[in-house]
Amino acid sequence: MGSTVGLVYLLLMLCSLGGFAFGGCAGHCCRGRDMNCLTTDWRMDRVYGTCYCDESCGKTRDCCFDYFTECPAQDCAVSDWSFWSGCAKPCQPSMRVRVRHTERQPSNGGEACPALEQKAGCREYRDHTGKTCGAHSGPAFITSMEFAKGRPKHDSYGNPLQPGFCVEFLLESRSPHCSLQSRPHTHWMRYITEGFRVCVACEPPAMSNHSARCHGDGHGTHKEAVLHWQALGSPQCSGTWRRVQRTKHCHCPPQHSFVFI
Template sequence: MIGSVVIRWASVLLATVFGPYHPAEGGCSGQCCPGKDLTCSSLDWRSDRVYTTCYCDESCVRSKDCCFDYPTECTAQPCVVSEWTHWSGCARPCQPSYRVRRRSIEIKPQNSGQACPALEERAGCMEYQDYEGQSCGHSQGPALITTMEYSNGRIAHVVYGTPVDSGFCMEFKVESLSRHCMVENKPHTRWMQYLREGFVVCVSCQPPAISNRSHTCNGDGQSANRDTILQWQAVGNPRCRGTWKKVQKLQHCSCPSVHSFIFI
């Protein structure tokens, strides 16, 4: 017992004077193991400066028992993913639906490197042509809205003939909304959290949602007076819905991005 204590203190003294002593087979040299592997170990200095059994598996970072040279011998490789694909078309035409974009893993994470992000995103959408290319027409009901970001990848094909209407912007004051808008936290529905009672929002009416015959979008409220309560519904979560009143019609939207939406 006394002998082991003397040896331990001698090791500490030598490390203090001459630096840590590492046997040839110690540390993580030549062994970097995925996941949790209790056999992936050495007798050497840990990163917390304790000379004992240390590990070279990925889980040692969380358990804080890595060998001192784990960061240099087992260099962390973060996940590397490709660029997003283009947005797909809507899953179903002539009704509120969703579109998809994907990316793939190019380099898998290693040695506790940063994990891969989501490889698929979905966003609400609506197509105004069926699979045969025929116009679906405008449905009656609440205004269907989604984030303005949807316009970046929107297919602006001509549905109602030429010339194509350049569109306009409607401002509304939100009167009410359901609680389901506040709990959305998925990437493609997070924009719903910015809908608030009493806030003024901008909603753009653009092709192909706009009709070249009537120069309107479904539910845009152009013909309504300022006291009329109008209905709206978020695409991507049909339970996120509410009411608003028209403020004014503008040529272009000027609201902050989080309060800018688009009719679909």
């Protein structure tokens, strides 16, 4: 009896070695869900018998022992972001968009593809004919400091534009909607919090060529005057603040630094 058990054990070991030599999933399909992608070999749970080599075996836990060697996971691969588009509507708060495309689909349990499109608030200062837009009224429009990175630093003749300035405000109030933002282009609104001091940069082209200031920067108002602001890209995120001072540069933490639009 003992010799019979030993022989069976030896045969199983040989099968195991044979499996490691040739691979249970070697030459079998790896992608998709296919119940025909099977063979007889050692499974990952150390049970010898029917094992599978399709993508679903990772969830059902009946993969062949070498599945992740023969069928390595491949994450989704995407291209770089395109340039930002122009604003959807000139001369008023609007949206811009950028896209990227999938270069490789995920397989064998790899990471899924990220978002392929991003939108962000914007405002252009010339209409489709090239004419300068008129001054807008209402609250000060602000957006993330990231927006300023794409602004031109030189005019059409190559001359450097004015460096601009910074205005510090003490946030008095903000609508509850600001803290509920979950879309990529509105995450920055979560950091708009009552009682915090924020910095808002006034730079070209938001800076008027005639007055060398930005709409809503509080210039000429009383120090205790309550001013209104609105987040570009989400009309529901708005509030009030009081002007503290004007400085040459913004020194607030990144999450509390914004730009005028």
